[in-house]
Amino acid sequence: MDRLEAMRTFVAVVEEGSFTRAAERLGHSPQLASKYVSQLEQSLGTRLLNRTTRRVNLTEAGGGYYQRAQQVLVEIEEMESQLGELQHRPRGLLRISAPVSFASRHLPRLLSDFRKAYPQVQIDLHLNDRRVDIVEEGFDVALRIGQLKDSSMIARKIAPINLVLVASPDYLAEHGTPRTPGELAQHQFLKYSYSDDNIPLDKRDGARMKESGISCNNGDVLVEAAVQGAGIALQPTFIAAPAIANGSLVTLMHDHIPPPMGLYAIYAHRQLLASKVRCFIDFIDGYFGSPPAWDQGLALKSTAPS
Incomplete structure (x- = not known):
């Protein structure tokens, strides 16, 4: 039995006053609506509704269950609505791990610009040159510098590192x-x-x-x-x-010298990615330019004196 669907059906029957109207509201057949309520009663071990050919009436137990079921369904709807807003409007705390030297030199302006674009996202930046376990340590995104190796993580190359x-x-x-x-x-x-x-x-x-x-x-x-x-x-x-x-x-x-490395944004999942994470990765991609700002005007040739 789908307990949540049975609960929705029971509440709809009480509010509509009949199995037929409740079934129409939910897109079920009257037989399926009746089956859901019967299974709910069996699982609870008590009768919730007294049925006649003309109407349904709440039992004492049914009245108490109806009040609690309404509250539960409202809370679930509110939670789903809030999660939907998080997916469409970036907000909440974004935890980022980044290398010390790169972050101290090149992230302050980026983070400031990102916050101007997404003021409802708060940043918690941790600087560390070791490879953090982003899942174990609770990070949303890790910026890493190096050669990309096989990993269960998802990576997007942000910039070359010469x-x-x-x-x-x-x-x-x-x-x-x-x-x-x-x-x-x-x-x-x-x-x-x-x-x-x-x-x-x-x-x-x-x-x-x-x-x-x-x-x-x-x-x-x-x-x-x-x-x-x-x-x-x-x-x-x-x-x-x-x-x-x-x-x-x-x-x-x-x-x-060795070939260029890369600056990568590493994150755990591609599907159902939180909006705050997706927006940050899209924002940082291309932010530093091509070539990156720190390489512009720099002649990467040997200039040592003879």
């Missing part, structure tokens, strides 16, 4: 400028803790860059260490571009 190998002019003046992957093995490397070993070395000779004594899980720190002459860093242009533009850093061996 990498550059950089060092300061002072460091290169003291230690020399590497021209080939093999020459990198003679230089100090500023290591990003969460990265794979994707430095453009000549692996045939087993070459490895020397540790500089500095590793960090934050790219801003490593770029600033490179500016101060501590070594060579492989970092995304959305962090390194300002230092390259003002001459604090120069790019090296552009033809040998």
